[in-house]
Amino acid sequence: MNRYRFVLFRPFQLLPVLVGISIITFVLIRSIPGDPVRVLLGPRSTPGAIERIRDQFGLNEPIWMQYFYFVKNLFQGEMGRSILYKVDVLKLIATRIEPTAVLVTGAVCLALLIAIPLAAIAARNRGSAADHIIRLVSTAGLGFPAFWLGIMLIIVFSVQLDLFPVSGYGRTFVDKAHHMVLPCLTAALALSAVLTRNLRASLLAELNSDQATAARARGLPEGQVFWRHVMPNSLVPTINLLAINIGWLISGTVVLESVFAIPGMGQLLVRGIFTRDYMVVQGVAMCFALATVLVNFLADILTVAADPRVKL
Amino acid sequence: MSEPILSVRDLSVVAQVEGTTHTIVDQVSFDLQRGEILGLVGESGSGKSMTSRALIRLLQSSRLSVSGGSAILKGEDIFTFDERAMRDVRGGSIGMIFQNPSSHLDPVMSIGKQIAESIRFHKAVSRKEARGRAVEILRQVGIPDPERRYNAYAHEFSGGMRQRAMIAVALACDPDILIADEPTTALDVTVQAQILKLLTDLRDTRGVSIIFITHDLGIVSQICDRVAVMYGGRIVELGGKREVIGSGRHPYTAGLVACQPAEGHPGERVRTINGQPPRIGHMPAGCRFHPRCPRVDEWCSTVCPDLVTSGPGHQVACHHPIPHTPAEAAT
Numbered sequence: 001m002n003r004y005r006f007v008l009f010r011p012f013q014l015l016p017v018l019v020g021i022s023i024i025t026f027v028l029i030r031s032i033p034g035d036p037v038r039v040l041l042g043p044r045s046t047p048g049a050i051e052r053i054r055d056q057f058g059l060n061e062p063i064w065m066q067y068f069y070f071v072k073n074l075f076q077g078e079m080g081r082s083i084l085y086k087v088d089v090l091k092l093i094a095t096r097i098e099p100t101a102v103l104v105t106g107a108v109c110l111a112l113l114i115a116i117p118l119a120a121i122a123a124r125n126r127g128s129a130a131d132h133i134i135r136l137v138s139t140a141g142l143g144f145p146a147f148w149l150g151i152m153l154i155i156v157f158s159v160q161l162d163l164f165p166v167s168g169y170g171r172t173f174v175d176k177a178h179h180m181v182l183p184c185l186t187a188a189l190a191l192s193a194v195l196t197r198n199l200r201a202s203l204l205a206e207l208n209s210d211q212a213t214a215a216r217a218r219g220l221p222e223g224q225v226f227w228r229h230v231m232p233n234s235l236v237p238t239i240n241l242l243a244i245n246i247g248w249l250i251s252g253t254v255v256l257e258s259v260f261a262i263p264g265m266g267q268l269l270v271r272g273i274f275t276r277d278y279m280v281v282q283g284v285a286m287c288f289a290l291a292t293v294l295v296n297f298l299a300d301i302l303t304v305a306a307d308p309r310v311k312l
Numbered sequence: 313m314s315e316p317i318l319s320v321r322d323l324s325v326v327a328q329v330e331g332t333t334h335t336i337v338d339q340v341s342f343d344l345q346r347g348e349i350l351g352l353v354g355e356s357g358s359g360k361s362m363t364s365r366a367l368i369r370l371l372q373s374s375r376l377s378v379s380g381g382s383a384i385l386k387g388e389d390i391f392t393f394d395e396r397a398m399r400d401v402r403g404g405s406i407g408m409i410f411q412n413p414s415s416h417l418d419p420v421m422s423i424g425k426q427i428a429e430s431i432r433f434h435k436a437v438s439r440k441e442a443r444g445r446a447v448e449i450l451r452q453v454g455i456p457d458p459e460r461r462y463n464a465y466a467h468e469f470s471g472g473m474r475q476r477a478m479i480a481v482a483l484a485c486d487p488d489i490l491i492a493d494e495p496t497t498a499l500d501v502t503v504q505a506q507i508l509k510l511l512t513d514l515r516d517t518r519g520v521s522i523i524f525i526t527h528d529l530g531i532v533s534q535i536c537d538r539v540a541v542m543y544g545g546r547i548v549e550l551g552g553k554r555e556v557i558g559s560g561r562h563p564y565t566a567g568l569v570a571c572q573p574a575e576g577h578p579g580e581r582v583r584t585i586n587g588q589p590p591r592i593g594h595m596p597a598g599c600r601f602h603p604r605c606p607r608v609d610e611w612c613s614t615v616c617p618d619l620v621t622s623g624p625g626h627q628v629a630c631h632h633p634i635p636h637t638p639a640e641a642a643t
Binding site: 209210211213221224228232233236306307308 | 407418468
C-alpha cells in the first residue's frame with residue numbers, strides 16, 4: 001500500500017505553490033491603480049480622513065511589511081478585515097462559500113452524467129448518426145462562451161418555459177437546488193463537451209486495444225468488454241483532464257455568478273476587485289488556489305486508485 | 313485415427329480494400345486431433361495468425377471476413393454459429409494465448425479477477441467458487457503463491473510469469489483447444505523453454521489440443537506433433553513434424569529449414585530465401601511461391617498446385633516436390 005505514501009508528503013510540496021500564489025495576488029491587486037479608501041469614503045472625503053483610514057488598515061506600511069502581516073494573520077487563522085464590508089474576510093467567505101461549492105460540484109457531477117453516456121454511445125457506434133451528432137454538439141459546446149450559454153438557458157427555461165428561476169440563490173434546500181439547476185447546467189455543458197471528446201477518443205483507442213481483443217477472445221459479450229475493461233482503462237486519463245478543467249471551472253464561477261446573480265465567492269471577488277478591497281481579493285484568491293490545488297491532489301489519489309501501474 | 317476435435321475445410325478470409333476483394337487466407341484445410349500439438353508455420357503475412365483469428369471469428373479489422381469454408385468443432389460447424397453461440401466457443405472451447413501478454417492482459421484488473429470473470433461468464437458458479445478455481449488454475453500454470461498472486465496486476469509479473477498468467481486466463485474454462493499465437497516470441501530463451509514445457513505438460517495432463525503458431529522451426533521440432541507450413545495464405549505442406557522438417561518436399565519448406573542457423577557451424581553464412589513474401593493485392597498467379605522458387609518452370613506461374621497426398625499423412629502443394637526417396641523421384 002506504499003503507493004499511497006505520497007498522500008502524506010504531497011501537502012508539503014503544495015505549500016510553496018500556495019506561497020507563490022499569495023505573493024502574486026498580493027502584488028497584483030496592489031499594482032492596479034486606485035485606492036480602496038477613496039472608494040470607501042466617496043468623492044467628499046478629506047485628505048486627513050483618508051490618511052487616518054489608510055493607517056488603520058496598515059496601507060501606509062511598505063508592501064513587504066503588509067505581506068508579512070498578511071502571512072502572520074494567516075497563521076493565526078485570519079485573513080484581515082474587509083475594508084468595504086468592515087467584517088472579517090474569513091467570515092465573509094464563509095457566508096459565500098456554499099453557493100460556489102454547490103455550483104462547482106453540481107456542474108462536475110452533471111458533466112460526468114452527460115459525458116460518460118454520450119462518449120460511450122459515440123465510441124460504441126463510431127461513424128453512426130449518433131456519433132456525428134454528439135461530435136457536432138460537443139464541438140459547439142466548446143465554442144459557446146459561458147455567459148452567452150447561460151443567458152440562452154435563462155431565456156428558454158426561465159423566461160419562456162418558466163421552469164427555473166432567472167437568478168439568485170434561495171433559502172431552503174429545495175429552493176437552492178432549484179436555483180442552481182441552470183447555472184450548474186451552463187457550466188456542465190461546456191465541461192461535458194471537453195470530457196466527451198476526450199473520453200470518446202480514449203474509448204475508441206481502448207476498444208481496438210489488445211486487451212479488449214483478449215477479453216472478447218475469452219467469450220465476454222461486447223457490453224461486458226466495454227464496461228468492465230474498456231471504460232475503466234479509458235477513465236484513467238479522464239481523471240486528470242477533469243481536474244485541470246475543475247481549476248478552470250472554479251475561476252469560471254466569476255462569470256457564472258455574475259450572469260445568474262448568485263451570491264458566491266466569484267461575485268465577492270469581482271466586487272472586491274472593483275472596490276480595491278485588497279483583503280477580500282487576497283482571501284478569495286487564496287481560497288480558489290487552495291481549492292484548485294486540493295482538486296489536483298484528489299485527482300492524484302483517484303488516479304493511483306484507478307490504475308495500479310501509477311506510482312507518485 | 314479417431315475423430316478430430318477440430319476439422320477445418322476450405323477456410324478462406326478476404327479483405328475489402330478500396331472496393332476490391334483480396335483473398336488473405338485461401339482454402340485452408342487441416343484436422344486437429346485430440347491432444348495434438350499442430351504447428352502453423354510461415355513468414356509474417358503468410359496468414360497463420362489470420363487463420364487462428366478466423367477460427368474464433370475475431371478478425372483484426374472490420375474489412376476482413378470469412379468468405380467460405382467450415383470448421384467442425386465437436387461435430388458442429390462453428391462458422392454457422394450466431395454471435396451468442398460463438399461466445400461460448402471463445403474461451404469455452406477455444407482458448408487464445410497471445411504473443412504479447414503485457415498488452416493482452418487488462419492492466420487495471422487483477423490477474424485472478426480476469427480468470428474468475430471468464431469462469432463466471434462461461435459456467436454458472438458462485439463468486440467464491442470462481443475465485444477458488446482461478447487460484448487452482450494459477451497453481452497449475454506454475455505461478456508460485458497463487459492465493460496472493462490472484463490479486464496481482466499484470467505489470468507486477470515478470471515476462472515469463474505474465475505469459476503463464478495469459479495461459480491461465482486461456483485455460484479458465486477448460487477449453488478443448490488452445491491457440492497459441494507466437495507465445496514465446498517476446499520471451500528470452502530460458503523462459504521460452506519453460507513456457508514450452510508448460511504447454512506440453514498441459515497437453516499431457518489435460519489432453520488439450522494446441523494450435524501453435526510460430527515462425528521458429530526449432531520450436532516446432534521441439535514440441536509439435538504435426539506441422540502445417542503456410543505461404544501466401546495457403547497451406548503448402550502439411551504432415552508429421554519429422555517428415556516436414558526432416559524431409560520437407562515443398563521448396564519453401566526446404567528453404568525455411570535451410571534458413572535455420574545450424575548448431576556447431578560457427579562462422580557459416582546465414583542462408584536466406586531470395587525475394588520478399590507476396591504482399592496483399594500483389595499475389596502472383598499460379599503457385600504463390602514461384603517467383604522465389606529454385607525449382608520453378610512455366611507450369612508453376614500459371615497453375616496453382618493443389619495440396620495432394622505425397623506420403624502417409626503427408627501432403628504437399630507443389631508441381632515439382634523435392635524427392636527424398638527413389639520412389640518419390642519417380643513420380
